[in-house]
Amino acid sequence: MTQRPDQWTLLSGTAELKLAAGMLDIAGKIRFDAGYWQLAKAGAPQLSDDVFVRRAGGAAKKDAAAIRLLSIDVEADLGRNFHFRGAGVESRLVGTVRIQSDGTGIPRATGSIRTRDGLFDAYGQKLEIERGILNFHGLIDNPGLNIRAVRANLPVEAGVEVTGTAKRPLVRLVSDPEVPDAEKLSWLVLGHGPDQQGGKDSSVLLAAAQTILGGQDGGPLKAVQRQLGIDEFGISSGTLSGSGRPLSSRVASSSGFGSSDTTTDQIISIGKRLSSTMVISYDQSLSNAGSVVKLTVNLGRNFSLIGRAGSDTGIDLLWNYRFGR
Incomplete structure (x- = not known):
């Protein structure tokens, strides 16, 4: 069990830890019996991973990320009681993701995470998440997005659809029935058409x-x-x-x-x-x-x-x- 005021988890499962030649190997399967994760606020801007700074007169330092000290191969099941809040999203999350890392870079992930009973805060409104899926098939920090959230129970249910990846999201207005974008925005923000x-x-x-x-x-x-x-x-x-x-x-x-x-x-x-x-x-x-x-x-x-x-x-x-x- 891990616990902080804004993040806590209750875990169960099996895992193996091996230490050999100065390297730690972690492998196993875990399940989140319960959890709450509140995303930390964004801090100061950071340089991209492919940017290196060499100061005048300073000796180049050996890249610590290239030293292989940790190997991970863990399959994580979020269970049925994992709650997430952050980036305008409040939702329960379900799904299974396999996380692998050889210790030389950003971990890779395979699997998918889906939202359940979720809300998305956009344009000053709490939108119901009809479809919320994160697909992992590569680096863990850049999953594929398949999200649709709408302002429900109106004659025109307008909302947003997000596709693409976490680093390059594509956002567009949607509605049911289909109406022009200006009218979609009116129903989304105001709850009625522009003629009203x-x-x-x-x-x-x-x-x-x-x-x-x-x-x-x-x-x-x-x-x-x-x-x-x-x-x-x-x-x-x-x-x-x-x-x-x-x-x-x-x-x-x-x-x-x-x-x-x-x-x-x-x-x-x-x-x-x-x-x-x-x-x-x-x-x-x-x-x-x-x-x-x-x-x-x-x-x-x-x-x-x-x-x-x-x-x-x-x-x-x-x-x-x-x-x-």
Whole structure:
């Protein structure tokens, strides 16, 4: 068992250690019965392995990596309870990888690792990882990538797909159904199409700022969200009843049906995701004292149930159908 505050593992299995002629050989099979691994933040930039620095007047030093002192041949099974967090990913990992090294360079690996029940933080949103696979067939620090993560339970499920290798990743926007890239980005960042913005939508700027300013930890805006315990934060144009959408609500009362005020306001929204289909949020108008607490339940890609309490109280069942797709 190994343990640190951000990294710990519980191992079982068999291994053989042999020491001969000043070299240690390690071989065996191990299984991670449980584990948690949080990726360390990126430090200062480092030179590539093929760059050598020779200072003026200094004698060339013998390359320590060329001295063969350790040989490794270990097969590692991640089991069913290995959890990983880092680089925007929170997921359980499964799979088996064989690691081999003759002590003269970077270890080589063969096998694959897959994600289970994972989330990927991108563009200020927590995306569900539909497919997450790392394929090892060479140096351990450069696996092949096959990753797809989407913002689920929306009429257009937009997301990102990452292929290539860890050192040369290829990232592209994807959606189901297929829509233009500008519309994909709107559904991914805002949760609705560009035709539903209803004015200048500052949520785009906030999400873009998080992406630009953020590193592995998501940047200062993401740090504030973690401190406050919230998942969503944005500013949009719309009405409290429409929640940034062009639709207005109709409220049933003793005097009949009445339409709510359709005056467009700037609205700040703070939300907490209770599950993959349920979000509770607080919307506050910046132009008046109006505010609502809202519970949104996505019943499917085209149906959602919204309950509001506050300046505008009511329950809406929304059905979204897109024409021409």
